[in-house]
Amino acid sequence: MASTSSGDESLRLCMFDLRRGQTEGQELDKILFFHPADLDFSTQLSVIGLSEGLITFTRLFSPEAACEVIEAERHSHVFYEAEPDIWMVMVVEKNKETGAIWRIDALRRVLKEVHSLFVMFHGSIRALIEIEPTGGLTRSQLYPFITDYLSSKPFSPNLAHGIFILFPSFNTFNITNCQHFKSGLALKTAAVVNCSNLFVGKKLQLPNFRETLRERGTVKMLTLARDTALEVQSLVQVLDSCAGNLRCHSMVLFQDLLVSTTLSADDTVNLFTFAVMRLTSQALSSGASSWSYLRKGTGSSEVSSRSTSAPLDSLHSGSGGNHMHNVIRPLQNDKWTKGKDGFLMTDIWGLETGGSPDSAIPTVWLQQTQERVYLLAYQYKRLTLLLLMPTTSIVNGDLSVSAVKQQFIEDASLRVLKIEEKISRGWGGENAYHVKGYRYLVVDNDMEVSRASPSGKVTTLAKETLLALNKLREEVDVEKSRAKRQEKDLEICIRAKNNAWVIARVTRGKELYMALEKASDTLLDAADAVGTFSNRYCSGAFLMG
Amino acid sequence: MSPISESYSHVSIPFIVSSHGDRSSLKNTNHQFPEETSRGLFASNSKLLRFCLNLTLRSNPSLFLDSSPPSGFSQFIGESANIYFIHSNFAFSFSNAAGMKEKKSATASTLGRILATCSKQAKDYGSCVASKVHEVERDICLKEFLALKNCMQHTRHLSALLNMISSSQSSVGSGALSHVYIQNPPLRCNIPESRGLFYDDANRLLICTTSSQIFSWQTAPFNPDVSPSVDSISEGPILSIRFSLDKKAIAVQRSDCEIQLFHRETKQILSHKCKAGSESILGFFWSDSPLCDLAIVKTSGMDLFACDSMLNLRLVETKKVNVNWYIYTHETRLVLLASGLQCKTITGFQLSTAGVVRLPRFEMTMAKPESNSKPILSSGDVHLVTVYGRIYCLQVDREAMLLHSYRFYRDAVVQQGSLPIYSSKLSVSVVDNLLLVHQIDAKVVIIYDLFVDSRAPVSAPLPLLWRGNQGSGTSSEAAIKENESSESSTSNGNIVMYEDAWTFLVPDLILDQTNKVLWRVHLDLEASWLLLAISASSSDRTSLLEFLQRRKLEANKAKQLCLGIAKDIILERRPATQVTQAIDVLVTAYSYSVKAGTFKEIKNEQTTAATPAVGASPDNERHVPSESSIDEEVEMNLPSGSEVNMFCADEQPESQLSSPAISPDELYKFVFASVEELMVEESEYLVAIITEFLRSISAEKLKVDLNVYVMTIRLLAYSKRFAELSLFTTNKIIEPSKEVALQLLESGRQNLRVRKLGLDMLRQLSLHHDYISSLVQDGYYLEALRYAQKHKVTSVRSSLFLEAAFASNDLQHLAAILRVLSELIPGFKETSEYFTFYGLLSETGSSVAL
Secondary structure (H helix, E strand, O other): OOEOOOOOOOEEEEEEEOOOOOOOOOHHHHEEEEEOOOOOHHHHHHHHHHHHHHHHHHHHHOOOOOOOEEEOOOEEEEEEEEEOOEEEEEEEEOEOOOOEOEOHHHHHHHHHHHHHHHHHHHOOHHHHHHHOOOOHHHHHHHHHHHHHHHOOOOOOHHHHHHHHHHOHHHHHHHHHHOHHHHOOOOOOHHHHHHHHHHHOOOOOOEOEHHHOOOOOOOEEEOOOOHHHHHHHHHHHHHHHOOOOOOOOEEEEEEOOEEEEEOOOHHHHHHHHHHHHHHHOHHHHHHHHHOHHHHHHHHHHHHHHHHHHHHHHHHHHHHOOOOOOOOOOOOOOOOOEEEOOOOEEEEOOOOOOOOOOHHHHOOEEEEOOOOEEEEEEEEEEOOEEEEEEEEHHHHHOOOOOHHHHHHHHHHHHHHHHHHHHHHHHHHOOOOOOOOOOOOEEEEEEOOOOEEEEOOHHHHOOOOHHHHHHHHHHHHHHHHHHHHHOOOOOOEEEEEEOOOOOEEEEEEEOOEEEEEEEOOOOOOHHHHHHHHHHHHHHHOOOOOOOO | OOHHHHHHOOOOHHHHHHHHHOHHHHHHOOOOOOHHHHHHHHHHHHHHHHHHHHHHHHHOOOOOOOOOOOOOHHHHHOOOHHHHHHHHHHHHHHHHHHHOOOOOOOHHHHHHHHHHHOHHHHHHHHHHHHHOHHHOOOOOOHHHHHHHHHHHHOOOOOHHHHHHHHHHOOOOOOOOOOOEEEEOOOEEOOOOOOOEEEEEOOOOEEEEEOOOEEEEEEOOOOOOOOOOEEEEOOOOOOOEEEEOOOOOEEEEEEEOOEEEEEEOOOOOEEEEEOOOOOOOEEEEEEOOOOOOOEEEEEOOEEEEEEEOOOOOEEEEEEEEOOOOEEEEEOOOOEEEEEEOOOOOEEEEEEEEOOEEEEEEEEEOOOOOOOOOOOOOOOHHHEEEEEEOOEEEEEEEEOOOOEEEEEEEEOOOEEEEEEEEOOOOOEEEEEEOOEEEEEEOOOOEEEEEOOOOOOOOEOOOOEEOEEEOOOOOOOOHHHHHHOEOOOOOOEOOEOOOOOOOOEEEEOOOEEEEOOOOEEEEEEEOHHHHHHHHHHHOOHHHHHHHHHHHHOOOOOHHHHHHHHHHHHHHHHHOOOOHHHHHHHHHHHHHHHHHHHHHOOOOOOOOOOOOOOOOOOOOOHHHOOOOOOHHHHOOEOOOOOOHHHHHHHHOOOOOHHHHOOOOOOOHHHHHHHHHHHHHOOOHHHHHHHHHHHHHHHHHHHHOOOOOOHHHHHHHHHHHHHOOOHHHHHHHHHOOOOOOOHHHHHHHHHHOOOOHHHHHHHHHHHHHOOOHHHHHHHHHHOOOHHHHHHHHHHHOOOOOOHHHHHHHHHHOOOHHHHHHHHHHHHHHOOOHHHOHHHHHHHHHHHHOOOOOOO
């Protein structure tokens, strides 16, 4: 299970801008985000002050890569420089008893992921600050965004269920749709605090040792037969030309596995992460299964939204209210529904009926091309298609989104149906990539692709094994960061307390982690088992002497 | 501008010139199609085509009329007819101009301009033609055409070109271009005192009788110089004459109650008479059915006789029907017996090698005239034709001015729809599975392709041409030497097109009784393709390709044209869906022809990956495509002998290709590879098309040249679509091979990920040597050595590792490598290399132990 840390003590997450608040008395200006938001400013500032001090100090020795982590007695401080001079710091409690054993790199990947997703929807933070130098806009976007992110449901729907049952207060979260957001009011730091109060009673999802056979920030691929792949590629080409002369990008997912993409690896990872969180059939159905819950909770959420909106309004009027920002919360839960035409709909970006019809279409930034694109999601059974259409194509008035949708349905819907059928026929189910006797994780850092034993199988591992594996991964992380640019071959085998073997092999950008609980006593046998695995499932990539 | 205009720059006029200039070499080299030449040929065609299409559809969509591009017959006969006429003339003249080496590089656009200037005249001409379509005839709307021409002549730029038009069209207004022509010289039967000319369609013999002799010419293969064989028979009237199928006997109908049989070797004569008075003999034919050898059709029915070697006739069976007249063709083995007052009740029998099949009796459709009289169907109004292995009966309905078609199945006769006719006199020929309807009064031919459901003509009605000796090639450029005018007298004698004395013989011969000559009808594939292309709307290339893929007679030409079209549609950046359809057509046709065993690869090819060329010798190929077997239709078990004759008939050596099917390799070589350079900037488009091509290939379970994959990688890498490149590779859309891996390594110079894909592929293919070398090249000498050690690879130069280690300045590595190498390679310690590097190690005084 994901670790549970209540919002108050164990987790602190902040984002600050080193270029701001340099004069005395202006320190608060640095803070772009702080969790928990209800912490008094002096504590907030002390956390940030310590971090800033360390960064400045370590930069003396290593200007390129400053501080990465502080290991204190009871806390770990994880640093991540999201953008030049914009830092994210996460402080987690070390508590061996509750099982909260962290792998620093995994935590840093959380920071990285939330930032990448934010940039995908809102553009870079630096750019936001430049647009609106008071930082109000940035804060008003960051607070709900990171809050939504941290309170995301875990990927597995079963787990999600558990969460819902355990924490019915979750549905108060629905307030996120607070009218004041919609009406485009500005939110100053203090105002947002109220919304982030919604954290209270929420479980935060941080990657602990049980998730050690998972790699955040990578894509899970579906293996296709050649003829299916050709069909898919053919469909992709239809998608590409959906918007006439301007080339569209597209991404196709089957369940939570990637089938095809025309985006760069980084963009693929971001969009894939988002799609798995919110768009795939599983993400939607987990929302649907809790539907009754939410409906039941609607009344209370209205109440709470009313109760929270009052102080917000007063605060707002006090602060002058000349900043009219439309706060968009792309990561909001349960905001996507499937329309009759197969396209997924959401009102996160506003209502389609109001104003220009295209303003309500979700847009994302592509890192590679630095362009803003419309995000259209189409779903047929387990197949989800993301169509990314340059916004310029609409701005120029050549096309309308509804025309593109129509075009899509005409050109592609039949193919989608066939492909879904074909893939479903060839798909091995949830445990398709399970290899008997092995619990593994293969990561290809070049492609940003990973494949792992199904989570259901991983849970059968003993805690000792998982802890050993977590430790091993930490070792490898250290080794990798030492080697820096140079790709090194590496092999580590550890015998855990419970006599399980945990093995890591790293070679030229590819990593293999493996736990063998029922392996025989000798190291040789364990190594052989890994060799067999490597030859059979990784085309011999992890050959070791 | 539209993408079409861009593509002009790629297809330059010099190509056209060269193609025409090289015509002789083209002919001489038979199968050897110099790439240059063939490309030129495409270029010229595509140029014309594009020009015409451009005029019709793009630059001046409303130039002539406001009608939409035509597709159906009604439209065709309607307003837009003029487009065909005008364009066919221009297109043709234009090709002549090019042929005359008038280097007018910008002709297309100039001509477009002129046409724009003369739009009024063009419009007049168009509406005139439109109003008169029902009286289709030559020199239609001559006045308007002259006005248009006059206008054009007064437009400056192109007087030279227009002169060309005039010179090529000695009689203005008549389309000098035609898709159908008869070829000089004909087969002449200059027999003095000849009394009659007969055609024996079973043996394909032209028979000329004198009072005591029979001269017979073999007409298949058609050779004008063939000399006749001579038999002598006893004197007497000859109503009809047929050789037996083994040619041992000759049967002659002497009167309406007597048939005489002559044995050619023993000179034995046998007479068969029927009951005089009560019945009379209408005719007879030989049969190869197991039941009987000779069938005699009488007014009272049909008698089937078995005939022994002594020519003794034994009555086997009698089919009792009242017969007014009958028709029989050996090609279909079908005899239709007409009865009834109007002679429209038809009883049919097929006497094939499978036995005698009685067809259900059916009635021909006859429209009622306004007067109360009932028209009577005559035998000349009914034609039996074989198209794509299907048997059709075509019946002229003069009252309705329609040509009804019926298709014969084993157990049914189904009316298939009707074609309009424009002449009360009508005849049909079949060339290369195309139905040629001769509108004799109007002196034009209309071509139909009965394969498609639509009853639209393949191209405009155009006159039958008489073509001189020189133009043995059927391409349109030869037409300049044609004797264009059908009326003009030539030294060859007076040939009057569609003279009364013409008899149309099955399937494609014309017998001129007056001049005692036999013509063979030819189809100018290129011209009809051109016309078809003009008439086809731009999206209709698919049907055009289908049409060409169905051609058997000039398979080579059809093939070249198909390649040209395929290339053009890509160069013109047609929407990928259109190109996909086109490619699908070609791939399916190829797949089919491989299965049918008719595919034969172009000779002199140097394909790297040899596709299994399922070469069937042209002798035993079936000209009947598979479609014939789909339906439960009347079988036509043609004796193989006659079939051979049917197909060795072409004078062009290059058309020995039996099928226009294009193999994937050829598609790659002549289409994709040749456009790659031109379209490298649009690699995305090209990749899309290649993917569709691969999908099509994979659906047909065919193999494809490795170079396609190599090219795909190149294109993807060029457009920096690395994500897709890795998807293509991991999903094996690009099938792994050494060539592919090397291309990945090559393209991976810009992108490490791609390079790794190449390395992985080498490893997966167990190409140890290449894998190790590439690893060392990338600086991973330790990994490489480890791999070599594991797989016992000793072929890689040991100095590679050592030098790499030395260059990296890591003495520990160097020492380790020396140690591993001495274990790996026997006798390594004795090599100079070992000493060199060992020396280096000790020199530097390293403490590393060896």
